[in-house]
Amino acid sequence: MTRSRACPTCGTMQDFQKLDNAEKAAVRERKGERHYVDDLWRCTAVGCLTYFPAGRLRDHDLLPEKFRREAAVATEPE
DSSP states (O other): OOEEEEEETTSSSSEEEOOOHHHHHHHHHHHHOOOOOOTEEEOSTTOOOOOEEEEEEOOOEEGGGGGGOOOOOOOOOO
């Protein structure tokens, strides 16, 4: 499931999806074990690490660098 929202980092409308388990664990590690992570959404744009709680875009934050999504590398046929 995705939602289209204005991403404060990208500056444009982007699709957001809920955090996966590894991303949730990283947020809990950074913000504390009791931090509620079940309704956090992240930007799906290549290179963006922005996430926020549903309905509270002002409370956005960034995931750790290891979750940065890179563009697929185009390979030339041999």
